[in-house]
Amino acid sequence: MKVNVFTIRLLSEKFVSDQKFLNDFLETVEFIKSDVYFVEGEVNYWSVLIHFEEKKNVSFERTNKDVKEEDLSPEQWNVYKALKKWRTQKSVDDNVPTFMICHNSELLHVVVKQPKTLMDLRRIKGFGEQKVQNHGEEILAIINAN
Numbered sequence: 001m002k003v004n005v006f007t008i009r010l011l012s013e014k015f016v017s018d019q020k021f022l023n024d025f026l027e028t029v030e031f032i033k034s035d036v037y038f039v040e041g042e043v044n045y046w047s048v049l050i051h052f053e054e055k056k057n058v059s060f061e062r063t064n065k066d067v068k069e070e071d072l073s074p075e076q077w078n079v080y081k082a083l084k085k086w087r088t089q090k091s092v093d094d095n096v097p098t099f100m101i102c103h104n105s106e107l108l109h110v111v112v113k114q115p116k117t118l119m120d121l122r123r124i125k126g127f128g129e130q131k132v133q134n135h136g137e138e139i140l141a142i143i144n145a146n
Contacts, residue, residue: 001032001051008046021118021133022048028119030055067108076111082142083107090135101135102126110139 004025008018029052037047072080084107091098102110106126115121118136122129127136 001053004050006048008048010044024118028055067112079143080107080111086142114143
């Protein structure tokens, strides 16, 4: 049995996205049980501990076989360029180097694997919970727009 901890922030601008992140996760695993705690402090939130098992038939794997730019189809190349443009703007907005947002290899794998949910995105090497929470919705929107 595995566990994962989720935070459901009560701030109106975070509440819906936190719930969506949890729901996306629950769609990809065999749910066993949950423990829920209300945490009071400077910012109040729900802490949700999910006990689960991996689904046996999940089609996404957290592998990173070498993918190169020249392997991309013309359609994939357009998505890759859109993701790189988004990453450049995000790095300017956040005043951080582009590699701090996403590495080229991570963007290539996103283009090839075409994740549909935040959980799919988390299964791509380099996309941990923090990166998915910070950038996942934007990345999925770019993929779906192209």
